[in-house]
Amino acid sequence: MATNGKAENGVTEEIPALPFPQPAKIQDIHHTKLFINNEWHISSKGRTFPTVNPATGVKICDIQEADKADVDKAVEAAKAAGERSAPWRKMDVSSRGRLLHKLADLIERDRVFLAAGFPPGVVNILPGFGPLAGAALASHMDxxxxxxxxxxxxxxxxxxxxxxxxxxxxxxxxGGKNPCIVFADSDLRLAVEETQKGAFYNQGQCCTAASRVFVEESVYEEFVRLSVASAKSLVTGDPLDPRTSHGPQIDRKQFDKIMQLIESGKKEGALLECGGRAVDDTGLFIQPTVFSGVKDHMRIAKEEIFGPVQCIFSFKCLPEVIDRANSTKYGLVAAVFTKDMDRALSVSSALEAGTVWVNCYNALHAQTPFGGYKMSGNGRELGEYALAEYTEVKAITIKLSNNL
Structure with missing residues (x-):
């Protein structure tokens, strides 16, 4: 995944690399209660639920389970924090910015645990909001x-x-059922690398998952061959080990749903090129899975799988593939792979998605708005558009005396 501060994001200055993280072990659990109004609380009904390590099937701890009364208490605390007399409302913009940066530093300190199983740099998104937040909060306070x-x-x-x-x-x-369009003139190895990052990032458990890859007929077979070889090279293992590139699914319910959809793909006639099976009997690992010969009517072509399943389609011409890419209730992200920038821009404009990436995938920036069309949601996260979503604009008009 591309992240802030890398050359592909337009940053040319040299930035010191972070030390390579070492394998980490789960630490002692200190907090299992509900955090409400800066305090830890037992749930109103005293119920708990277990948190299980999906890599081993072993219970980590029991967590307090919030009930309606607990949610109401949290909402009241949030309302109180926004009152005119509250410390945050009285705080100047610079002080708010310093707190945001302090929070970012704390997240960076514990990034190995907070981002277990994610690529390095995943927590870079918060520091990038500092300047944006300061500028926006100066003019939008409510x-x-x-x-x-x-x-x-x-x-x-x-x-x-x-x-x-x-x-x-x-x-x-x-959600999303995000299309990638790979034209014959593209850098095919780059297209394979980027679309598989999109398909298998966080084991496919990502709203931006590249789950529909449309490849031009003349390069289709080569693209499939390279994709299978790439999928087989992924390293499955403990997400706290930095050598791991493919971890477990989040829980048994999601694991079972993914396996059911994989079975539906096989029954409906898609060709299982690799993967499609559980890795072992202890953890919730599913092999990186590649289907070719996928047709638009199949379940794996229409439903959000939220698992490590890449579906590869073929297409003949431009109007056809745009219609097929847009033929979904979702519209979160899309990608185009081509060396023809005129075509890249025209296709990007035609795709019904809130974000379109050209010759890359999952290139997210704190300064760039993110959100979807159609059933993929309302509003935008990130960028100044996101801050506007959380604020009210107020107009104050003053009549001046005409005494001059």
Whole structure:
């Protein structure tokens, strides 16, 4: 995944590399309670739920389970924090910025644990918001916003509930069935590398997963061959080991859903090129899976899998592939691979997605707005657009005396 501070993001100055992380072990668990209003609380009904290490199947600890009363308490605390008399509202912009940077430093300090299983640099996104937040907060001070990330089904429920709740605004960043279009003139090895980063990043458990790859007919077979070789080279193992490039799924329910969709792909006639099986009986590992010969009507072509499954389609002409890429209820991200920049720009404009990457994938920046079309959500995260989502603009008009 491309991240802030790398040359491909337009940064040319030399930035010292972080020390390569060493294999980490899960530390002693100190906090398992609900964190509300800067304090740790037992849930109102005293219920807990287990957290299991998906790599081993071993329970890590029991966590307090919030109930409606706990959520209400947290909401009241959040409202109180936004009152005019609250410390945050009285704080000047520079002080707010310093707190954001302090939070970023703490996240960077514990990045090995917070980003277990993610590529290095995944926590770079927060420091980039410092200057943006300072500038925006200087002119927009009132905040009245709720944001959620989740599935489209959950997002629909949230939106319906919000509509019955005094016109509460919500930002929804939801699902995706994201198309990549690979033209014959592209750098094929680059296209394979980037689309597989998109397909297998975080074991496919990502709203931006590159789950539909459309490849021009003349290079289709070569693209499939290179994709299979690349998928087989991934290293499966403990996500806390830096040598690992492919970890476990998040839980048994998701594991079972992915395996069911893989079986549906085989039954509906897609060709399983590699993977498609569980790795062992202890953890929730699924082999990186590549399907070729995928057709638009298949379940794996239409449903968000949220697992390590790459679906490769073929196409003949430009109008056809644009129609097929847009033929989905989702519209989060897309990608185009070609050396023809005129074509790249025209195709990017035609694709119904909130973000389009050209000759790259998952190139996210704190300064660039991110969000979806259609059922992939409402509003934008990141960039100044995101800060505007969380603020209210106020116009104050003063009539001046005409005594001059």
């Amino acid at each position: 905040v009245d916003k709720v944001a959620f990330t989740g599935s489209t089904a959950v997002g629909q429920l949230i939106k319906e509930t919000a509509a019955r709740s005094n016109l509460k605004r919500v930002t929804l960043e939801l």
